[in-house]
Amino acid sequence: MTNNTTPRPVDANSLFVVSGGARGITANCVVGMARRFRCGFILLGRSAAGEPPAFVAECPDEPALMQRIAKELAARGEKATPAVIRRELGTIQAQREIAHTLAEIRAAGGRAEYLSVDIADAAALRSALTDAQTRLGPITGLFHGAGVLADRRIEQKRAADFDAVFTPKIIGLRNLLACLAPADLHHLILFSSAAGFYGNPGQSDYAMANEILNRVAHLIQRDAPACHTVALNWGPWDAGMVTPALKALFAERGIQVIPLDAGVARLVDELEFRAERPPQVLVGSPLAPPPEPYSGPLRTWRIRRRLTQEDNPFLQDHMIGIHAVLPATCGMAWMIHGCEQLLPGYHFARAENYQVLKGIVFDESLAPEYVLTIRETERDATAGTLTLEATVSSEGEKRPRYHYRARLILRHGRRAAAPQIEQMDLRERQPTPGAELYAKGTLFHGPRFRGVEHVLSSDANGLTMRCQMPEVSDRDQGQFPVRSFDPYLADVQFQSLVIWAWQHHGAASLPLSNAVGELYATPQPGATFYVTMKVRSNSDYRMLADLIAHDADGRIYLRLEGAEVAISQHLNRLFNPAAA
Structure with a gap:
């Protein structure tokens, strides 16, 4: 199939290939997806599937299970060495986890099949997925959750450590994408790590591998925009690879672990697709404290x-x-x-x-x-x-x-808490639709800057507008991406001056200066906000005003004091050539 439209929402017809999906955190995530979407899964893993042997039935306790394995090995005439017992234990635990995950997915209303295949084996993977699509229908999503840790300080790293980490993360992803082209998918979810964003002691190879996943997400979003692609940069979970010792170490460093239920809920929320989601999302506490204030010479x-x-x-x-x-x-x-x-x-x-x-x-x-x-x-x-x-x-x-x-x-350090606007009146008094202002040339702005929904009221002292945050894609933002300061929000604020100048002078205007600007927060793309503008002074050629962007409760996002525009009839034909 070829997907030339915007991504479809996940539903009961969706079918995900999930690497590393039958065990650990990824298994919990697919069960959460099954509960929410009733979708289907092809779970991939290296462990062999199958029913655990009868002699371990109803034996959840690990020490007792090891004793039963030792007895079984002795009964078969094999040496019950610790290494052999551990190997048998790992096989049985894997079989139990796989069976449990499949049962949980089906109980949640989803459908699932487990394939024992090494995603690093390109030929075996292609054969397995080709056969699966023949039986189960078209694959609509890829969830790459496979990963291995081999933590050592960089001077102690071995080539084998690097290969163990890179092979499932990067070689595995390369092989998966060779079988499942992003242009043919609706969803591509990459489980990355905050270690790739911040770095982490002992995890140089793991950090590099995860940063590659991040870059791949950006690349695919650019080249296949109809596929909802995201690399989730997780902090440590309260499960999986985080041992009690690691958890204690994180606590000492002020790093909060992600509760299992909260992490699953965050993934499900990501799949509730909404337009223009970023291709890289950081989830959890920073892995490193902010740098200390600089104390050297002025630079x-x-x-x-x-x-x-x-x-x-x-x-x-x-x-x-x-x-x-x-x-x-x-x-x-x-x-x-x-x-x-x-x-x-x-x-x-x-x-x-x-x-x-x-x-x-x-x-x-x-x-x-x-x-x-x-x-x-x-x-x-x-x-x-x-x-x-x-x-x-x-x-x-x-x-x-x-x-x-x-x-x-x-x-x-931390940003100051947002103050409340002192005077706010959001009542509608002869409101003017923003669409009318853009259509008639009062505002020259195209769609990416059209944030004014309604001018709620306007008089000689100022005006109040209800607005919606412009949704400008990462690609369209180009060299001016939204970070702490949102230039598109601020531009909508300045449009209040342009509107007022047209209403009271019949002339267009352009910004000249701003005496003071204070930033407290930025609303999310698509969110509703308000602009309250108060005129300080104006003439036929200049106007000075104070502008506040705020929410419905008066919490201030961005305050601009002493904003000045130049007013000129000569600009009219440039704003609206058709009316000149």
């Missing part, structure tokens, strides 16, 4: 970037006239995220005196490259803050051209 960085319209698909929806224009909020995001990436452990808290000095237009004036300069100016150890001056510039004919400038304050 300066210069970071170069080449901009193209092709690399930033969102620009198609930010055209003024015939040219794409970089949103002013993307200039802010550029500086904020540059600082946060350079300063691990710090997060953006406040911006002061943000200026749009010369906007970036994607025409013949576009520079070959742009330079983000970040300079530390002050460090407050007591408050845990850093103050930085940030500019974006390019080379002009005789001197640098400056495009954006701001003073940024970053804070170490």
